[in-house]
Amino acid sequence: MPGRNLVPAPPVRPYKYGLLSATEPVTDPGLRWELGIQWETDFCADGGIWEVACGPVFTVTLTRTATPGQVSVAISPAGSYTTSLDGAAPVAAGATLTVGAGAHTVAVAEAAGLQRSVTLNVDGSAAEGTVYTATSTQTANAPKAFDDVAPLGVADPFEIYAGLDCSIVGDIDDERKARRLENAQQRLIEERFWAKQLVNNGATEVTTAAVDLVTAIGLLEKALAANAAGIGVLHAPRETSSHAALNMQTVQQTAPDQLTTVLETVWAFGGGYQNTTPTGEPAEDGEVWIYATGPVTVRLGEIQPKTTRGDELSRITNKRFALAERSVLVARECPLFVAQVNLGA
Numbered sequence: 001m002p003g004r005n006l007v008p009a010p011p012v013r014p015y016k017y018g019l020l021s022a023t024e025p026v027t028d029p030g031l032r033w034e035l036g037i038q039w040e041t042d043f044c045a046d047g048g049i050w051e052v053a054c055g056p057v058f059t060v061t062l063t064r065t066a067t068p069g070q071v072s073v074a075i076s077p078a079g080s081y082t083t084s085l086d087g088a089a090p091v092a093a094g095a096t097l098t099v100g101a102g103a104h105t106v107a108v109a110e111a112a113g114l115q116r117s118v119t120l121n122v123d124g125s126a127a128e129g130t131v132y133t134a135t136s137t138q139t140a141n142a143p144k145a146f147d148d149v150a151p152l153g154v155a156d157p158f159e160i161y162a163g164l165d166c167s168i169v170g171d172i173d174d175e176r177k178a179r180r181l182e183n184a185q186q187r188l189i190e191e192r193f194w195a196k197q198l199v200n201n202g203a204t205e206v207t208t209a210a211v212d213l214v215t216a217i218g219l220l221e222k223a224l225a226a227n228a229a230g231i232g233v234l235h236a237p238r239e240t241s242s243h244a245a246l247n248m249q250t251v252q253q254t255a256p257d258q259l260t261t262v263l264e265t266v267w268a269f270g271g272g273y274q275n276t277t278p279t280g281e282p283a284e285d286g287e288v289w290i291y292a293t294g295p296v297t298v299r300l301g302e303i304q305p306k307t308t309r310g311d312e313l314s315r316i317t318n319k320r321f322a323l324a325e326r327s328v329l330v331a332r333e334c335p336l337f338v339a340q341v342n343l344g345a
Helices: 174-198 213-227 240-246
Strands: 037-040 059-064 070-076 081-085 096-098 103-110 115-121 131-135 152-155 157-166 233-237 251-254 257-260 266-270 287-293 296-300 320-332 336-342
Touching: 037 320, 059 103, 059 115, 070 081, 081 096, 115 131, 152 320, 157 174, 174 233, 174 266, 174 296, 174 320, 213 240, 213 287, 213 336, 233 240, 240 266
Parallel strands: 233 266
Antiparallel strands: 037 152, 059 070, 059 131, 070 096, 081 103, 103 115, 157 320, 233 287, 251 257, 257 266, 287 336, 296 320
């Protein structure tokens, strides 16, 4: 209305405990990552167990059956073994193997993780009942297995912006443009992260139907611990926060200022998280989907305000145009799990 004075807008306090609270945003003014990044991830590092002790030697006996070229397998002393012939698929002890003439290697794997081999000269055309026997080696372990290369993580940048295109009283300087973008950026980043890096990315479901919140958190914690090497992040629509607090599933941390589970897995209650299924459909009423990932890194470019006065004011429409934008890159570590939760359970 005429006569009203223009005063400074009330200050905006960005909401807490969203995605940006779950990470420490990195500002890279040089935009060295503007074409995307990749990295060798250690977060999903895996290893193996190698038994030091040697087990007792044992005897493998192959006996020609009534079927030509076939032998039955017996191992003494008896135990929980599987056997394979010349690298073929393993079969349980007591099963039969098909052989030809010549030397054959029978590999024997034991339940304790030990693996030994026996070499026998077997004639598949021999008479029924012919017996071939040999004693195992004392090599107690299968070879140690290693990945060929370290797994690679990849991430690509995107742009966020905020602006006005209307009849505006007074000027909008670069500082105000930047402030408008900073006020909106967390929700915009969360919206894009949920839609592009959580949904439709092959998340492994840890539930077969909707479960209560506490059960879901336990299953996600278990999945993270079994498949990752460090502390991960739980991503949940913002309406989940009150239910998590009611069920004593939030712990206040001060350095940094975060909400975590009792095991200190970090919560990200995103205001931009859209609460959709892993394939992008809206969740059922009363249900939410919670994702578990490795750590998340957010890279922020410089805010670029539009500064040309001639472009900001249209003399035809008498409207003022104001815009600020910045490049953003969100990188998340593997793995990716999801749970379907019934908030009323």
